[in-house]
Amino acid sequence: MGGAATLISAATARAEISSSLIKGAMKRFKLTRPPKPVPDLEFLDVNDQPVRLSELNGQARLINLWATWCAPCVKEMPSLDRLQAEMPRDRFLVIPISLDGPSKPKVAPFYKEQNLLSLRIYYDKGRKAMSTLGVTLLPTSILVDPEGRELGRLEGDADWDTPEGLALMRAAMT
Template identity: 40%
Template sequence: MAIAAAVCAVLFGGTWYAMRALLTVPASPVSPSVVSLGAFKEVSPPKPLPALAWTDLDGAPLPADAVRGRMTLLNVWATWCAPCVKEMPALERLQTQLGGPGFGVVALSVDRGGAHQVKPFLEKTGLSRLPIALDMPGAAMQALELRGLPTTLLLDAEGREIARFEGAAEWDGPAMVAELRKRMGGV
């Protein structure tokens, strides 16, 4: 009986260690909150952006064509979303690096507190060059069919969604900048 118990213990212990080795995922060199460039999901055919009532930080309505005329990276975020907060400086650096007549970044806040919540966040973080829009009616999440935050839509010059990126990213990283330049026609 003791031998049978010992054999079971050895077999169970060996099985446990084998299963543990199979189920253990090696540590990734990339933070799990940062999604790789390959996570861009193409939207084909391009999808028109639904009509949304956005405002600027002062409460002035933004025109429907605010994201037309150039390729736009529309990042949907909130101040309470840790991955969103983490990527905001990279979005501002991307806007500083590539922003111009052919490309722009717009950060659309879905914070219910609107400007009262977003302005202190911007002051605290020192973000001043990133164009911010507010979704005061709170319709963007549903209208854009978002599964979570942050989600970033790549819009063509006609304001149509051509690709989607779910999760946080290093927006000003060399691979991302190269990909965006390629999509802009090598600018």
């Protein structure tokens, strides 16, 4: 019984820590209370190989749904790339899932043009990511803890590599 109480206490503490970090560049971040399991979305990597969110449990993740035709998405991508460069990849991953569909061939050249070196390329499989994750606006970023629970989300673009963004991402890793 003590173990379960400790887990609940840790989850509550994480939510409380996160609420104190919702300021500055992260002021539009909306906490998910209580944290809820994220559906096990399947998407594709750059080589069209399937990846499931559950395969990444054990790492905190920032799932970002975006497209090359979305101006706020394009504006935000360099910040996400700098965020990933600052974070330990073995404990934290930015997962930018492209919703480009028919314009999928534009994604790799976009990464090259923007000099996005730290982000990996992922694609929505079967155009299901938005409905599966309950997203209605691009870009939307969903912060997931190492156990696979949504801690919160931010709709619209953000400056993720700011001190506030870095602090929030680090808090998600604990």
